[in-house]
Amino acid sequence: MGAVMIECPRSGRHIRTGMNADRKSFETTPVFFARAYCPHCNAEHEWFARDAWICEAPCEEAAA
Ligand SMILES: [Zn+2]
Numbered sequence: 737m738g739a740v741m742i743e744c745p746r747s748g749r750h751i752r753t754g755m756n757a758d759r760k761s762f763e764t765t766p767v768f769f770a771r772a773y774c775p776h777c778n779a780e781h782e783w784f785a786r787d788a789w790i791c792e793a794p795c796e797e798a799a800a
Contacts, residue, residue, distance in 0.1 A: 738792035742783045747776045750791075753783070759790040
């Protein structure tokens with residue numbers, strides 16, 4: 737399992753979506769649409785599954 741990450745469209749920084757998923761199952765998940773809170777913009781961003789990736793390593797963003 738890892739944290740589902742997206743890139744903030746305004747700041748370009750990587751943020752957590754708050755979702756967790758397994759990389760293999762996530763790659764086979766049908767395209768979906770979701771929203772995630774961005775602490776850099778203090779706003780919610782809309783994103784598609786194809787724009788997201790799984791951060792399985794305990795990276796800084798995932799730990800924040
Ligand atoms: Zn943002």
